[in-house]
Amino acid sequence: MSEEITLVFDEPPQRKKAPQHIADLDSEARKEWAKAAGYQGFRASQIANHYFSHVGAPAGEWSDIPADQREELSALFTPKLIELVRSISCDNGMTRKDLWRLHDGVLVESVLMRYTDRTTVCISSQAGCGMNCPFCATGQAGLTRNLTAGEITEQIVAAARSCELGEMTGGPTRLSNIVFMGMGExxxxxxxxxQTLRNVTAPNPDGLGISARSVTVSTVGLVNGIEKLTAEDIPVTLAVSLHTPDDELRNTLVPINSRWKVKEVLAAADAYERKTGRRYSIEYALIRDINDQAWRADLLGRLLKNRNSHVNLIPLNPTPGSKWTASRREDEAEFVRVLESYGVPVTVRDTRGREIDGACGQLAAAESAQQ
Ligand code: SF4
Known part of the structure; x- marks a missing residue:
């Protein structure tokens, strides 16, 4: 297991720890925990099966476990780590944003999006974020704390359950894709x-059995983290939030750039691509008159023309009260044209959830302001 990354922006002291959950542990450790708690080791596999294969089936449905043990086993091994505060839907019920309260009162968000060919959940990995990107609602509040693997996995299992129960417009479906693009780095x-990636990709009963190809991990460019992920055997899609091709502006837009420059970040992404065979994506929030000039598109095109990458342009979802706003349509179109002239694949991301404060952190920020 790898050690924690030393952050440029340190996590504040951990408050009361979240209760341990089977999703915090690998299958061997789950069995050891069950034995240490006085149960037979195979109970851990049975509980994991109910949690992952049956996406959080309630204890009352655990028919392979004696009825008088179900509730106590559930309370011990699958304690409720996230409590729904509220949900907001839009796009005719095809997009739903959930706000969750954790055991210590901290708020995080996830967004479930149904498309014709897939259903994706965007989850949070931290409460707040220490990366301090000035255009981002989450970055403004700083880092509250890291989430546990259990707390991250619970967002995914809750989404999978919603899909199975047919809560989204269109009736029952399966959760197919997971993106780590909510709150946090x-x-x-x-x-x-x-550990969450292992929970997602491990076959049933140890995990959800979702292909690594259907999982995207987004980063602002923590090179040591990309290098560690490269060494794991979990070929998820890597998304690098570049936001500008030049170090001078990136030092402001993505402050971690003062530690790892554009060239170092792209070199790490290239190494990841060579190891996994997975094309990586470059995330680029288009911000009016800040990073949307044609000359920046030209510089980005030259940087990427011989790389196995794909550019995702994201029309900025403005933070309330912020001076940053989305690019003009004509500037966005010119940016696309210049990139395509270099043969760089580019798409403009669909801005699902815009009418419900869809950008990461905006719903939690609004809720906190009301408390
Ligand atoms: S854009 Fe991402 S990395 Fe930057 S502050 Fe926001 S959540 Fe953190």
Whole structure:
């Protein structure tokens, strides 16, 4: 297991720890825990099966476990780590944002999005974020704390259950994709994110059995984290939030750039691509008159033209009261045209959830302001 990344922006002291959950542990450790708690080791596999294969089936449905043990086993091994505060839907019920309260009152968000060919959940890996990107609602509040693997996995299992129960418009479906693009910088909470990736990709009953190809981990460019992920055998899609091709502006837009420059970040992403065979994506929030000039598109095109990457342009979802806003349509179109002239694949991301404060952190920020 890898050690925690040393953050440029340290996590504040941990408050009361979240209760341990089977999703915090690998299958061997789950069995050891069960035995240490006085149960037979195979109970851990049975509980994992109910949690992952049956996506959080309530204890009352655990028919392979004696009825008088179900509730106590559930309370011990699958304690409720996230409590729904509220949900907001839009896009005719095809997008739903959930606000969750954790055991210590901390708030995080996840967003479930149904498309014609897939259903994706965007989850949070930290409460707040220490990366301090000035255009981002989450970054403004700083880092509250890292989430545990259990707390991250619970967001995914809750989404999978919603899909199975047919809570989204269109009836029952399966959760197919997971993106780590909610609150937080996933690679700054490396060990918990890694265990979550194992929970997601391990076959039933140890995990959800979702292909690593259907999982995207987004990072602002923590090179040591990308290098560690490269060494794991979990070929998820890597998304690098670049936001500008030049170090001068990136030092401001993505302050971690003062530690790892654009060239170092791209070199780490290239090494990841060579090891996994997975094309990586470059995330680029287009911000009016800040990073959306044609000359920056030209510089980005030259940087990427011989790389196995794909550019995702994201029309900025402005933070309330912020001076940063989305690019003009004509500037966005010119940016796309210039990149395509270099043969760089580019898409403009669909801005699902915009009408419900869809950008990371905006719903939690609004809720906290009301408390
Ligand atoms: S953009 Fe991402 S990395 Fe930057 S502050 Fe926001 S959540 Fe953190």
């Amino acid at each position: 996933p690679l700054a909470n490396y060990n918990a994110v890694l």
